[in-house]
Amino acid sequence: MQYAYPETFDLKFKLQKEPKSIGVMMVGWGGNNGTTFTASLLANQGNITWEDPRGGTKAPNWLGSLTQCSTAYLGIGGDGKEVYIPWNGLVPLVDVNKIKVGGWDISKMNMADATARAHVLDIDLQRKLRPLMEPMVPLPSVYDPKFVASNQNDRANNVLKGSKSENLEKIIYDIVEFRKNENLDLVIVVWTANTERCCEIMPGIHDTAENLFKAIYEDHPEISPSTLFAIAAIKAQCPFINGSPQNTLVPGCIDFAEKNGIFVAGDDFKSGQTKLKSVLVDFLVGAGLKPMSIMSYNHLGNNDGKNLSAPEQFRSKEVKLLMKPYQSLYFIGLDLGDSKRAMDEYISEIMLGGHNTIVIHNVCEDSLLATPLILDLVVLTEFFGRLRIGSTSKTASHLHSALSILGYFLKAPVGMPGAPVVNALAKQRSALENLLRACVGLGPVNHMHLEHRVQIPEFASCVTSL
Structure with a gap:
């Protein structure tokens, strides 16, 4: 052992x-x-x-x-x-x-x-x-x-x-x-x-x-x-x-x-869509749910969208975004100024064969x-x-x-x-x-807040003294 x-x-x-x-x-x-x-x-x-x-x-x-x-x-x-x-x-x-x-x-x-x-x-x-x-x-x-x-x-x-x-x-x-x-x-x-x-x-x-x-x-x-x-x-x-x-x-x-x-x-x-993914997938897995599919639609404007309309350049973006086997990515390049539109669909398996779907529509100014x-x-x-x-x-x-x-x-x-x-x-x-x-000599944050969760005399006197 x-x-x-x-x-x-x-x-x-x-x-x-x-x-x-x-x-x-x-x-x-x-x-x-x-x-x-x-x-x-x-x-x-x-x-x-x-x-x-x-x-x-x-x-x-x-x-x-x-x-x-x-x-x-x-x-x-x-x-x-x-x-x-x-x-x-x-x-x-x-x-x-x-x-x-x-x-x-x-x-x-x-x-x-x-x-x-x-x-x-x-x-x-x-x-x-x-x-x-x-x-x-x-x-x-x-x-x-x-x-x-x-x-x-x-x-x-x-x-x-x-x-x-x-x-x-x-x-x-x-x-x-x-x-x-x-x-x-x-x-x-x-x-x-x-x-x-x-x-x-x-x-x-x-x-x-x-x-x-x-x-x-x-x-x-x-x-x-x-x-x-x-x-x-x-x-x-x-x-x-x-x-x-x-x-x-x-x-x-x-x-x-x-x-x-x-x-x-x-x-x-990491400004918008990917940042949201790193929050939501963490939430789903942490909640004991099982992500099955993430479908992303990305509608870029400005010159970035124009450049990424070429397959080889888009492939660079695709390689970095599709870090998991359950993700798919769709992209359209059309000049809408700096406005960026992203739509994500997250499908997770829940208990007894059920499914939970979250759909998000995000509109933002990419450079800002x-x-x-x-x-x-x-x-x-x-x-x-x-x-x-x-x-x-x-x-x-x-x-x-x-x-x-x-x-x-x-x-x-x-x-x-x-x-x-x-x-x-x-x-x-x-x-x-x-x-x-x-x-600056401070310990890591743990957010346990045991002084407010356990009735221990030492904690009580500490909280009172504050």
Whole structure:
């Protein structure tokens, strides 16, 4: 007979309190997410208000952001009630009003015109932001027609020439210049460009950092633009976040990140439909029900929908979304601006052969949901760069380079090789909150509330004293 025994480890958490000055460089800066993120930063930094077409005056905010608008459980207050504190009040996080932004795009359209093209923001806000955004012009980007839909050709007027290795060196140069010109401690590179088709992973090409570099300098056709950007970021000592579903972070890329101690995170921003799935499936399984089928209909607008109308690009999205054998996905691309429509049907088996069906219809502005996630990914990536964990202060090290702790914001979180993937949203959020609590000496949250459930004299005197 085998027995299980508990083991206890003492860990020390060491945090550099002062946040770094940071900048964000976005690949696909002129797209819906890039323009919305930039406009949101500028509006919040300048406290720019605008007239709401439905009446009244609107002020900027970061609704949807955990770090800026959500709270963490602190403990029991003097009145016996629970006390909560904003995440950015629990631990020292970067001041988002000091974040600088730049980036690349295959279109040379300035950011004011690109924002107008995106049809996300109210016209009055666009008008007030135009003087700030018009001077912003994306740097030339990598364009490989083999990896994106052919309907993107009409945008490609701002592309880098030359070989893959030449493109790599130019991207590194751009990052270094941006960091120097903006006087920044750290630059974080975010892929928010179009979904690519997945590259074909090949032994001897994508498996190690050495082979990956060799393939880049040999101009191998299965090295994707997104992987080039990831490698360039790591080589420039910058974290890289992949916000699209393709397999950017190939094994050789993660190997290179590990060897350099640089964070990478991905894949695919988790803004709406997938986030809801990770809540509902967790609920169904946790309630002792048996999910039998999940049918999803996804109606995307904007250029993302246009690009994903091509089968190979849609396949990248399909691969990352269909993580369970009982799921099916249907997709239609039709330009409805930034509006996104999703319909899900969840069928579960219940007792004695019965069935329970839940149908959900979700309509949202996709970029306004994704933008706060991008902010959180950037803010927390910087924060975890200042954190060290170990059995002693001398042996403490940072989190693994594949930053799976950010899985709350990503549909298919990349983690340490061999580590289990956690998809339940509540568990992902709890992991983040408890790690932040540990940084200030607070234990993990358990929500047992035994002091209110068991009549024990010690508990009674404790609650009374509160």
